Amino acid sequence: MSWVCYLLRCADGTLYCGITNDLDKRLAAHNAGIAAKYTRTRGPVELAYMERCPDKSAALKREMAIKQLTRAEKLALIDSGSIVAA
Secondary structure: OOEEEEEEEEOOOOEEEEEEOOHHHHHHHHHHOOOOHHHHOOOOEEEEEEEEEOOHHHHHHHHHHHHOOOHHHHHHHHHOOOOOOO
C-alpha cells in the first residue's frame, strides 16, 4: 500500500493538504463533496502537488509539515518542479 501526501487547488483559489493511499478515489470523493468538510463547498478541486511517502506515518508527518508552511511556501512547493501535477 503506497501513501501519498497531496495539495489540492480549490475552485475559490485556496489550497487543501491531505493524505491517502488511493489518490484517484480520494480526488473523486473531494469532487463529489463527500470527502473533507473543507472541500465540500469549495469544489471542484484539482490536484496541484503530490509526493509519495513510504508509509502512513511518514505521510502524516509530511502533511503536518506542509500545513505549517505559509501560502507562499506552499505555492513555491507546487512550482518547485519536484511535483507531479494533474
